[in-house]
Amino acid sequence: xxxxxxxxxxxxxxxxxxxxxxxxxxxxxxxxxxxxxxxxxxxxxxxxxxxxxxxxxxxxxxxxxxxxxxxxxxxxxxxxxxxxxxxxxxxxxxxxxxxxxxxxxxxxxxxxxxxxxxxxxxxxxxxxxxxxxxxxxxxxxxxxxxxxxxxxxxxxxxxxxxxxxxxxx
Numbered sequence: 001x002x003x004x005x006x007x008x009x010x011x012x013x014x015x016x017x018x019x020x021x022x023x024x025x026x027x028x029x030x031x032x033x034x035x036x037x038x039x040x041x042x043x044x045x046x047x048x049x050x051x052x053x054x055x056x057x058x059x060x061x062x063x064x065x066x067x068x069x070x071x072x073x074x075x076x077x078x079x080x081x082x083x084x085x086x087x088x089x090x091x092x093x094x095x096x097x098x099x100x101x102x103x104x105x106x107x108x109x110x111x112x113x114x115x116x117x118x119x120x121x122x123x124x125x126x127x128x129x130x131x132x133x134x135x136x137x138x139x140x141x142x143x144x145x146x147x148x149x150x151x152x153x154x155x156x157x158x159x160x161x162x163x164x165x166x167x168x169x
Contacts, residue, residue, distance in 0.1 A: 018154055019050075019127045019138045022109070025159040026116045032058075034125070035111050036156060041104030042131035049130035050110050051096040053139075057118025057160070058125070059083075061092040064111040069100040081117065098130070120162055124155040 022035035034052075041047050054061050060083060063071045076093035095112055102108050116123070126139040140151040148154045 019129060019136075019156055021125070021156045021158055024157070025161055027161050027163050028116055028118060028120055029163045030116055031113060032116050032158070033111065033113050034158075035109050036125075036127060037107070037109055038102065038129065039107050041102065042129065042134040042136050044104040045131040045133040046104055047102040047108075047129055047131050048100060049096065049098040049128075051094055051128045051130070052110075052112070052156075053094050053126040054092055054114065055118075055123045055125060057116065057123050058114040059088070059091055059117045061095060061112050061114040063095045063097070064113075066097055066100070066110065069097040072096045072098070101132075104131075116158075116160055118160045120160050123158045123160055125158065126155045 018039075020037050022037055023033070026032040036050065036052060038047060038050060056078075059078075059081065061073075063073060065071055072095070073092050074094040074096070075090045077089060078091045078093075080087050080089050082088075092114075097110055124141050126137075129136040129138065136153060138153050139155050140153050141155055142148045142151060148157065
């Protein structure tokens with residue numbers, strides 16, 4: 001029984017070692033509140049910046065301001081799409097929070113909202129974690145058939161479901 005408890009603790013610690021999404025699924029066509037969970041710094045060095053690249057299929061992103069951090073939104077040209085009667089030709093491609101100081105032994109969250117326009121499947125959000133000394137680039141996407149747990153720096157993943165399906169945490 002003790003071995004089982006120790007294994008569960010080890011696995012839960014390993015799962016928190018990456019930058020992940022709090023809610024791991026969203027329905028296609030819905031608005032999604034993305035909460036990026038940052039559980040540690042870079043080899044003990046405090047986190048000073050977080051940037052997330054929005055994949056194709058995540059539209060109209062809006063970051064939540066964060067006390068003590070500056071937020072910046074970068075836009076890029078996109079395949080035109082309709083937003084309530086307006087044609088969008090340029091959309092948010094990156095959100096960055098900078099200038100903060102999250103000690104390596106602390107946890108925090110970085111939040112944004114986006115519309116999920118992707119078809120059912122997986123959407124990968126690539127995250128760069130800048131630290132006072134060094135950085136972690138959570139950008140690896142598993143190959144077909146590869147287990148994401150085998151990656152050293154996996155991108156945060158969202159499972160897009162059919163419209164109307166329940167979300168999972």
